Structures are given as C-alpha cells and as structure tokens.
Amino acid sequence: MARYTRREFQLGEYWLDQREGSPAWYRCWIEGARTKRVSLGTADLEEAKAALREFFILEHTKTLEEPASTPLADILKRYQAEHGGKVRSSSSSAVAVGYWLDHFNGTTVDHLSDVTKQEDFHRALRGKGLKESSILRILTTGKAALNRAYKRGELKSVPYILTVKPGAAEPMGRPMDLAELRRLYTVSPPHLKVFIGWMLGTAARTEAIISLTAEQVERDDNLINLNPAARAQTKKYRPTVRLIPSLAACRFKGNLIVTKSAPVQDVKTAWRSARVAAGLDDKVNPYSLRHTAARWMRREGVSEWDTATQLGHRRPGVTERYTAYDPAYLKGAGEALDKLVNAVVDEWPVWGEGTVWRAREQVKRVGWYSVLPDGFTGA
Known part of the structure; x- marks a missing residue:
C-alpha cells in the first residue's frame, strides 16, 4: 500500500x-x-503551500471577535488570501499589506484606536520616500481589510483609520498631437499598434482594451461592449460604444491584445520601448491615448453629453438600456474618433493563426503580424 x-x-x-x-x-x-x-x-510545492495557508486562515477564522484580542496580522493576511490576492491589482495589494505587517507586527486591531500610532505609521511611510498618493493606497488597503472583516462578522467593531490627502491629483498622461501619435504608432510592435488604434477608437480605459475579446464585439449591430458579461460594473464604468469603420476593419479572434501567442496582461514594457524610440517624454503613457481621444472629441464639436457617455463618465438610465441600438447613438463621437484613428493608423497589423516547427515539433501560433506568415490563416 x-x-x-x-x-x-x-x-x-x-x-x-x-x-x-x-x-x-x-x-x-x-x-x-x-x-x-x-x-x-x-x-x-509553492502552490500547495499557498493552498494550505489559505485553508488554515479560513479554518481559524473566528466570528465577532473583540478588537483587543484579535491580531491585526490575522485580519490583513486573511484579506490578502481571500480577496486582495485575487483582484487585478493583487501585487499592489500584497505590497500594501506588507507595509502594514512590517510596521504593526505583533499588535492587535485595538492598537489602531490610538490615532498617534497611526500617525507614526504615516511618518514611517514618508521616511521610506513614498509619495502621498502611494501612502493613501497603502492606508486604504488596510482600511478595506478591517471593514471587510467587520462586514463579514469577524470583528465586533473596527477603529477609525486615518488617511492622508495627496493634494492635487498626479496627471495620468498628457494628451498627444497627431505627429506624436504617428511616430509612436510607426515604431510600435504589432500588438501595441492594435492597442493604440483601439484605445483611440473607443476612448476606453486601458484595462478594458487589454481584456477585450471578439465576443464583446457585435459586428452586426456595430457595437463594442467594453464590459464583458461576467464582469460586474464598478465605479470605473465601461460603456457600450460604437464599432467605428476603422476598427471594424481590424478583425481578430479570441483576445484582442495578443503577443507570443498569449493574451497580454499589460503593455508597459512594449510602451516604454516604443515611447523612447519615438522620442517622446515620460509624461506620455497609455492613459495619454484616452486623454487625447477625449480632447479630440471636444475639438470636433462632440457634445459634453456624448463625450461623457463615450468615456463612461455617465451611466445610462433604465429608459436608455437599449439606446445603443439606435443608429444615432454616439454618432458624433464615433465619427470624430474614426477620423482620429484614420489620421494615425496607416495600415493595421494582420491577425493570424497557424503552426510552426520548433525543436522538431509543430507548435500553434496566434497573434498579430506585420505580414501574415506563409501557411497562416487570418480572421
């Protein structure tokens, strides 16, 4: 046996x-x-260790505990295991939890009731050279962990968490002019070219385009559902926008942003290389494309109402649920963005799939190419 x-x-x-x-x-x-x-x-082994840790935390979760007898580390670790480690910003959450654990090692939740202890934490974070915006993210992560424990009945009460005001919001990316956009597009690899074009043609948030799939594109009705069916809408609302002619010409299967036969998680590395090659400053980042599209729409006379709808700054009411199927829906915004894309994109990369020989084995390849390889089929 x-x-x-x-x-x-x-x-x-x-x-x-x-x-x-x-x-x-x-x-x-x-x-x-x-x-x-x-x-x-x-x-x-590492996956097994993680599974055992998560099970152990869940197994030892108590209910309605007194803050004075509950280790703060238990609340933070449980939050990261059950929630923070499963969200898109999991790495950021893990870093924030790490700062809390390092500073408050061995203390209980009730320790935070003394605001001076929290102020000591603020000073310690500033002493590490962190920006106020970074400190705010760290503090709100700890606050979220405590509030989650309270809402789930794990704590009888939670202390007030003192946060900071980062002051004026840091710019998320300056707008670009057409000459800069053309230079950036020209030096970009195929998958980044597709990203640039679809960002300009939708004015969407970065995450919406990176995660976009062919199933979200209704070609018969010329619509793009930026929010996939399985994703609940959040404060960063993802609207349904028009599939403009310039984007309709860019056909694909599966995930939109693909390189090396795999969906892309972020474009930071490719973007940085292209930005440097195009001679652009570091204020130009992926958000610059959304900022540029927003400014372009207003310059083209698109109404404030339609611009806000395109950007997801306003949510449609119940009576507007089927407005997207109206031929006039976002017509002006679509025409303006189509003009912008055509001014930047001279030629789209080609989506293709096929097989290649690697180490005497046939391997399937999918993705974007400047020229479709021999034997590959397009979308």
Missing part, C-alpha cells in the same frame, strides 16, 4: 505530504488515531 513519506511544510495541526511515487501534494492531519488526507490538486 502506498504510504506518505515526510512532512514538508506544517501550519498548526495540518501539514503537507506526498505519497510515495506520486508528485501530488496532500493536506494531512490527525483525527482520532488516524491520519486524514485531502489532495490539493497540485504537484507544485
């Missing part, structure tokens, strides 16, 4: 083990006089 070989990693009464001759990891514990085991569904 197969047996379990060693205790590789342990938290409390639970530990990790592998069966002899098997790469799979198990969560093990003693119940009565017998060892119980549950497969964690992975052969990767």
Whole structure:
C-alpha cells in the first residue's frame, strides 16, 4: 500500500505530504488515531503551500471577535488570501499589506484606536520616500481589510483609520498631437499598434482594451461592449460604444491584445520601448491615448453629453438600456474618433493563426503580424 513519506511544510495541526511515487501534494492531519488526507490538486510545492495557508486562515477564522484580542496580522493576511490576492491589482495589494505587517507586527486591531500610532505609521511611510498618493493606497488597503472583516462578522467593531490627502491629483498622461501619435504608432510592435488604434477608437480605459475579446464585439449591430458579461460594473464604468469603420476593419479572434501567442496582461514594457524610440517624454503613457481621444472629441464639436457617455463618465438610465441600438447613438463621437484613428493608423497589423516547427515539433501560433506568415490563416 502506498504510504506518505515526510512532512514538508506544517501550519498548526495540518501539514503537507506526498505519497510515495506520486508528485501530488496532500493536506494531512490527525483525527482520532488516524491520519486524514485531502489532495490539493497540485504537484507544485509553492502552490500547495499557498493552498494550505489559505485553508488554515479560513479554518481559524473566528466570528465577532473583540478588537483587543484579535491580531491585526490575522485580519490583513486573511484579506490578502481571500480577496486582495485575487483582484487585478493583487501585487499592489500584497505590497500594501506588507507595509502594514512590517510596521504593526505583533499588535492587535485595538492598537489602531490610538490615532498617534497611526500617525507614526504615516511618518514611517514618508521616511521610506513614498509619495502621498502611494501612502493613501497603502492606508486604504488596510482600511478595506478591517471593514471587510467587520462586514463579514469577524470583528465586533473596527477603529477609525486615518488617511492622508495627496493634494492635487498626479496627471495620468498628457494628451498627444497627431505627429506624436504617428511616430509612436510607426515604431510600435504589432500588438501595441492594435492597442493604440483601439484605445483611440473607443476612448476606453486601458484595462478594458487589454481584456477585450471578439465576443464583446457585435459586428452586426456595430457595437463594442467594453464590459464583458461576467464582469460586474464598478465605479470605473465601461460603456457600450460604437464599432467605428476603422476598427471594424481590424478583425481578430479570441483576445484582442495578443503577443507570443498569449493574451497580454499589460503593455508597459512594449510602451516604454516604443515611447523612447519615438522620442517622446515620460509624461506620455497609455492613459495619454484616452486623454487625447477625449480632447479630440471636444475639438470636433462632440457634445459634453456624448463625450461623457463615450468615456463612461455617465451611466445610462433604465429608459436608455437599449439606446445603443439606435443608429444615432454616439454618432458624433464615433465619427470624430474614426477620423482620429484614420489620421494615425496607416495600415493595421494582420491577425493570424497557424503552426510552426520548433525543436522538431509543430507548435500553434496566434497573434498579430506585420505580414501574415506563409501557411497562416487570418480572421
């Protein structure tokens, strides 16, 4: 009979083990006089450790605890395991939680009731050279962790969290003129060219274009649903906008922004290289495209109402639910943005899929190309 070989990693009464001759990891514990085991569904040790940590945190979550007896670290770690680690900004959340844990190591939630202790934390963060905007993000992460615990019935009460005012908002990217846009487009790799064109043609937020799929494009009705069906709308509202002729000419399958046969998570690296090659300053970032499109619409006489709708700054009411199917919906905004895209994009990259030989094996490739490779099919 197969047996379990060693205790590789342990938290409390639970530990990790592998069966002899098997790469799979198990969560093990003693119940009565017998060892119980549950497969964690992975052969990767780090993934198994993470799974055990998450289980252990959940298993030891108590309800309606007094702040004076609840370790602050438990609240923060549980927040990161259950929520912070699963959102798009998970790395930012992890960094913020790390600052809290480093400073308040060994304290309870009630420790924060003394505002001077929080002010000491602010000074410590400033001493690390962090901007006020960064400090605000760190503080609001801790505040979110505490509020989440309170709303879930894990704490009887939570202390007031003192935040900071970062002052004037830092610019998110200066607008660009046509000459700069053309230079940037010319030196960009194929997937970044597509990103630039669709950002200008929709005035969308960066995340909306990076995550856009072909299923969100209603070509029969000439519409783009910037918010996928499975995503709940947030404060950063993603509207339905017109599929303008210049974008309709750019056909694709699956994810829009793809490179090396995989969906792109962000364009920062490609953007930085293209920006430098185009001779543009560091105030030019991906948000500059949205800023540029917004300014272009107003210069082209698009109404404030339609500009706000295109940008997602206003949400349609119940009576406007089907307005997007009206031929006049965002007509002026669409015409203005189509003019902008045509002024920048001389020729779209080509979407293609096919197979290539690598190490004497056939490998499937999909993505954007300047010229469609031999044997590849387009969209």
